[in-house]
Amino acid sequence: MVFLLLKTSTNLSLSLIDFLIYNYDEVIYMDEQWLKELPLTEIISVTPVGGGDVNQAYKLTTSDDTYFLLVQPNHDADFYAGEIAGLEEFATANILAPRVIANGEIHGDAYLLITYLSNGIGNQADLGRLVAKLHRHHNPDGTFGFDTDYEGTAITFDNSWTESWSDLFINRRLDKLKDEIIKQHLWSAAELAEFNHVRQIIINQLTDHKSEPSLLHGDLWGGNYLFTDIGQPALIDPAAIYGDREFDLGVTTVFGGFDSDFYKAYNKAYPLSEGADQRMKFYRLYYLMVHLVKFGDMYANSVQSEMNQIVRNLG
Known part of the structure; x- marks a missing residue:
C-alpha cells in the first residue's frame, strides 16, 4: 500500500487535517468530518502506517492517548467481527494484544479503533x-x-x-x-x-x-x-x-x-x-x-x- 499525505486546508487547527490516501486501485478522502465522527477527544495528529495488505491503517494521537485505526473502504462494520472476536479471546487467555475501543461505519467505510502498542526491542x-x-x-x-x-x-x-x-x-x-x-x-x-x-x-x-x-x-x-x-x-x-x-x-x-x-x-x-x-x-x-x-x-x-x-x- 502506498500513501501520500497531503494537507489541503490552511484554516484547520493542527489537530485536524484533510488528507488523501492513495491505494493501488482507489483513492479515499478522509476529511475533518470523517475524523470527527470517531468516538475520540481532540485529534492532534494522524499518521498513515504501512506494512499490511488488507486494511488502511493509521496512528491517531489525541489530547489524552494514542490509538490505532484500521479502515476497510466500502464495507460495513461487521468486516471486523472476526478480528474483534479474536482480540477478545486473546484477552480471555491473558495474551498481550491490542484492546478494542470502538467499531463502526463512517461514510460507508468500516473502521476498528484499538489501543496503540508502542514498538520496542525484545527477545x-x-x-x-x-x-x-x-x-x-x-x-x-x-x-x-x-x-x-x-x-x-x-x-x-x-x-x-x-x-x-x-x-x-x-x-x-x-x-x-x-x-x-x-x-x-x-x-x-x-x-x-x-x-x-x-x-x-x-x-x-x-x-x-x-x-x-x-x-x-x-x-x-x-x-x-x-x-x-x-x-x-x-x-x-x-x-x-x-x-x-x-x-x-x-x-x-x-x-x-x-x-x-x-x-x-x-x-x-x-x-x-x-x-x-x-x-x-x-x-x-x-x-x-x-x-x-x-x-x-x-x-x-x-x-x-x-x-x-x-x-x-x-x-
Whole structure:
C-alpha cells in the first residue's frame, strides 16, 4: 500500500487535517468530518502506517492517548467481527494484544479503533513462550473452529464448529483454496493431480495424529507480532481459530521473522509431538496457497515446491 499525505486546508487547527490516501486501485478522502465522527477527544495528529495488505491503517494521537485505526473502504462494520472476536479471546487467555475501543461505519467505510502498542526491542525466547501460552489455551468442549468466519479481501473461510480438525483444515481451507486457484486458472491438470495426491497424504497423516483445539493466532507471520517499548512480546491482527497448534508454527516458517530462540523456547514450554516438522509443511502449503490466490503467479513456484517436498518426504 502506498500513501501520500497531503494537507489541503490552511484554516484547520493542527489537530485536524484533510488528507488523501492513495491505494493501488482507489483513492479515499478522509476529511475533518470523517475524523470527527470517531468516538475520540481532540485529534492532534494522524499518521498513515504501512506494512499490511488488507486494511488502511493509521496512528491517531489525541489530547489524552494514542490509538490505532484500521479502515476497510466500502464495507460495513461487521468486516471486523472476526478480528474483534479474536482480540477478545486473546484477552480471555491473558495474551498481550491490542484492546478494542470502538467499531463502526463512517461514510460507508468500516473502521476498528484499538489501543496503540508502542514498538520496542525484545527477545525471541519471550515471544516463543507467549505463543506457547496462547496454544495452551484449549477449547474445553474439544471442538475446532470459531464463532466467526474468516473474512479476507481475497477469500473467506467457514469456521463453524466441528469435532474434526482434518475436516476443518482439508475440507474448508485447502479445498476452498484449490477451488479458487482453479477458478483463477492458476493450475494445470498436472498440478491439480499433484494437489490431490498431497491432499490424500495429509488426510493419512492427520488421521494418525491427535490434534487438540488450541487457541491459534491464525495468521502468525513476522508482521503480526511486536515488542512493546518495555520489551514485552505482543500479538496483533489475529485471525483466531481453535485448531492444531502446528498450524501457527507452520505459518511462522514461511516468511521468516522467527529465529531458533523462538522455537527452542516454545518447545521447552510446550513440547511438540513426533513428526511435527513434517506436518508443519501442510500449513506452509496452505499459507502459500493463500498467497497464490491473493497475488497470483508470483507464488506458483513456491506452492509447487512445497507440494513436491511433501510428496518426496511422505508420499
